[in-house]
Amino acid sequence: MNQRVSKIFRRGSRPLPRPHPVDLAEGLEHARGLDRPARTISRAIREVLRPGPVKDTLHGVPAGHPAHPPLTDVSVGCWMSAGVLDLLPGTEQASKILIGAGLAGAIPTALTGLADWSALHPEQQRVGLVHALGTTTASALYLLSLFTRHRGHTAAGKAFGYAGFTFLMAGAYLGGHLAFRQGAGASHAEPVSHLVPLGWHDLCTADELPDGWPVHRRLGYISLFVLRTQDGIHVLADRCAHLAGPLHQGRIVTETDLTGDTALCVVCPWHGSTFRVRDGSVVHGPATGRQPAFETRVTENGTVQVRPKV
Numbered sequence: 001m002n003q004r005v006s007k008i009f010r011r012g013s014r015p016l017p018r019p020h021p022v023d024l025a026e027g028l029e030h031a032r033g034l035d036r037p038a039r040t041i042s043r044a045i046r047e048v049l050r051p052g053p054v055k056d057t058l059h060g061v062p063a064g065h066p067a068h069p070p071l072t073d074v075s076v077g078c079w080m081s082a083g084v085l086d087l088l089p090g091t092e093q094a095s096k097i098l099i100g101a102g103l104a105g106a107i108p109t110a111l112t113g114l115a116d117w118s119a120l121h122p123e124q125q126r127v128g129l130v131h132a133l134g135t136t137t138a139s140a141l142y143l144l145s146l147f148t149r150h151r152g153h154t155a156a157g158k159a160f161g162y163a164g165f166t167f168l169m170a171g172a173y174l175g176g177h178l179a180f181r182q183g184a185g186a187s188h189a190e191p192v193s194h195l196v197p198l199g200w201h202d203l204c205t206a207d208e209l210p211d212g213w214p215v216h217r218r219l220g221y222i223s224l225f226v227l228r229t230q231d232g233i234h235v236l237a238d239r240c241a242h243l244a245g246p247l248h249q250g251r252i253v254t255e256t257d258l259t260g261d262t263a264l265c266v267v268c269p270w271h272g273s274t275f276r277v278r279d280g281s282v283v284h285g286p287a288t289g290r291q292p293a294f295e296t297r298v299t300e301n302g303t304v305q306v307r308p309k310v
């Protein structure tokens with residue numbers, strides 16, 4: 001090996017430097033010491049927040065997207081603006097209004113966050129717990145900042161505000177890790193529509209499908225939920241949009257959807273998301289994203305064929 005190649009090899013074999021915050025966030029994913037409080041809190045949330053319209057609204061089912069992430073913008077925006085105004089003279093009143101508005105926005109933000117967090121995997125709940133700790137500390141510091149400003153101690157109020165912003169950013173970083181690295185809130189079924197080539201595909205024979213009982217079939221490497229009923233054959237992506245639970249192991253129920261229509265649905269065995277089998281639309285959360293659905297037809301020789309619904 002010549003000198004140059006050996007130098008490159010030595011450099012290549014060295015572990016790549018990694019950004020420190022990611023190491024911390026990944027460490028939290030495995031911090032089992034957080035499990036006990038996480039279990040206690042999530043059990044309490046599930047007991048208070050029973051399945052129904054309030055829970056669905058907190059998850060964001062009517063909007064078709066999780067409600068928590070956009071709501072965080074209210075407090076972050078208000079408090080960040082207050083921080084900028086605090087650098088300028090004569091803006092005390094405006095800063096107080098913004099801090100108060102941020103505190104008001106923190107209430108629905110926390111409620112939606114708790115609802116989502118109570119239906120996550122343990123690794124996600126560990127990170128989510130510290131995220132919530134950061135944002136709750138930030139809210140408490142902003143409350144203290146407002147109180148101190150009202151008492152006429154503007155400098156101390158600003159200091160509490162900047163301390164709150166530091167915790168807010170730390171919490172926001174973990175929120176980003178939770179959403180983008182750990183996939184909390186994103187649809188876990190969405191890629192299916194991009195993985196199936198256009199056109200009809202043979203799936204199985206109609207004879208082998210039991211009546212009214214969901215089964216699992218594979219289309220290449222894609223898992224599908226298949227249900228044969230008197231209405232026909234219904235096919236959905238099998239991995240639940242919420243966190244990829246196996247829908248073919250779910251219960252088949254008749255539910256009333258948001259429009260008041262009665263529909264045949266499948267309930268995910270993991271956290272109870274309920275989807276209409278006809279088109280994959282969400283009837284109950286925590287999932288907010290539609291389950292990809294497939295059109296079906298049976299050929300003359302009894303083969304069930306599917307193609308993605310567009």
Ligand code: FES
Nearest residue numbers: 240243245268271
């Ligand atoms: S994986 Fe959570 S409801 Fe399906």
